[in-house]
Amino acid sequence: GQNIDQPTEMTATEGAIVQINCTYQTSGFNGLFWYQQHAGEAPTFLSYNVLDGLEEKGRFSSFLSRSKGYSYLLLKELQMKDSASYLCAAWRLDSNYQLIWGAGTKLIIKP
Amino acid sequence: DAGITQSPRYKITETGRQVTLMCHQTWSHSYMFWYRQDLGHGLRLIYYSAAADITDKGEVPDGYVVSRSKTENFPLTLESATRSQTSVYFCASSESISDSGNTIYFGEGSWLTVV
Numbered sequence: 001g002q003n004i005d006q007p008t009e010m011t012a013t014e015g016a017i018v019q020i021n022c023t024y025q026t027s028g029f030n031g032l033f034w035y036q037q038h039a040g041e042a043p044t045f046l047s048y049n050v051l052d053g054l055e056e057k058g059r060f061s062s063f064l065s066r067s068k069g070y071s072y073l074l075l076k077e078l079q080m081k082d083s084a085s086y087l088c089a090a091w092r093l094d095s096n097y098q099l100i101w102g103a104g105t106k107l108i109i110k111p
Numbered sequence: 112d113a114g115i116t117q118s119p120r121y122k123i124t125e126t127g128r129q130v131t132l133m134c135h136q137t138w139s140h141s142y143m144f145w146y147r148q149d150l151g152h153g154l155r156l157i158y159y160s161a162a163a164d165i166t167d168k169g170e171v172p173d174g175y176v177v178s179r180s181k182t183e184n185f186p187l188t189l190e191s192a193t194r195s196q197t198s199v200y201f202c203a204s205s206e207s208i209s210d211s212g213n214t215i216y217f218g219e220g221s222w223l224t225v226v
Contacts, residue, residue: 004153033215042201042217043154087153098169099215101153 004102006088011108020073020105022088030091034062034073037085083109117202117218130189132221134202142205143185147198192225
């Protein structure tokens with residue numbers, strides 16, 4: 001079946017580091033996205049991984065292990081504005097339109 | 112650069128009424144999508160379109176109708192609204208999906224309440 005799992009909610013402290021995990025099961029796999037969504041707003045693109053390994057973009061990094069069906073988003077030097085939901089999504093290889101979305105991880109940053 | 116815009120942003124309607132949510136993009140993206148987002152669920156695809164006059168069902172199409180007579184517009188119609196269709200609706204677009212790394216861009220969302 002098709003499934004993406006991520007924790008429902010996480011809490012972290014301003015200035016710290018947090019890792020948000022995502023595990024996926026898809027019938028075929030063709031890359032994984034991370035999106036950020038602030039409350040009441042649209043999702044915005046953060047990263048895309050198709051090969052194993054770590055991709056770094058400033059304070060945000062994303063990791064993929066295709067053999068384990070696992071990804072994580074690493075946020076460093078957390079700021080209050082990072083309080084948002086983080087959505088993980090994977091392409092299904094057997095479909096040319098379907099992104100399978102996780103329900104999102106709500107990240108709460110405390111001072 | 113207007114990007115992708117949706118209207119109305121907020122709508123309250125009664126059960127049984129027809130409602131149309133509009134979506135307009137200025138990038139000439141080939142692909143357009145309609146998603147709904149409900150608490151506890153991920154984004155769920157309602158319909159998508161690969162080009163003008165080409166549409167196809169997604170995961171949850173029942174009760175919805177789409178059309179795409181022009182590349183830039185992709186309206187979503189609820190033919191007879193039901194309370195279960197109370198949700199946030201996001202329109203999205205993408206230049207291509209043959210290269211699966213192509214980013215999907217989202218509109219601001221339309222909050223629909225059916226009473």
